[in-house]
Amino acid sequence: MFMPWNDFDRTLAVVDAMRRRMDRAFSDLAVSDVTRSGDTAQASLHDVGTELVLSVDVPGYKEDDLDLSVHRDVLTLKGQRQLEAPEGYRAHRVERRSQTFARSFKLSAPVDAEKTQAKLQNGVLTVRMTKSAEAQPRRISVKA
Structure with missing residues (x-):
């Protein structure tokens, strides 16, 4: 049975997991000196x-x-x-x-x-x- 909220929650969980993986990948690089314009x-x-x-x-x-x-x-x-x-x-x-x-x-x-x-x-x-x-x-x- 189709449960739109459950599917949406699963999609958000996947997006959040991808964001965490990207954060880890970029934190391992030497890019911590770079800040987005307006951050600092x-x-x-x-x-x-x-x-x-x-x-x-x-x-x-x-x-x-x-x-x-x-x-x-x-x-x-x-x-x-x-x-x-x-x-x-x-x-x-x-x-x-x-x-x-x-x-x-x-x-x-x-x-x-x-x-x-x-x-x-x-x-x-x-x-x-x-x-x-x-x-x-x-x-x-x-x-x-």
Whole structure:
């Protein structure tokens, strides 16, 4: 006798089993460094007068996982997160992967690298960059 729900459930079970096999196959390859566009390090950069403020979503990353550098008017952020099962445990399902990313941001003004501060809180990295003296607006007096 035809039971549409049973057939549908069996089809879903087959699809789920195939997905698990594909996950295992790809996890064995060295593709963990590749992330889909939009998965990692979504950012916003704001000019707030004397500072540039960059906010980047980096959930699951710790301070030691992140590398931040400023060179001239480019800020580079790199992240590497390693996820491994604890010793003696066997994974039954692995959806979270080790990840690596690198982002470079062209800044709208030169910044003073010595005054740059970064804070990681609740999965959001906030970088406050003080604009360098030559980038600060100055009033120029006009003489006759």
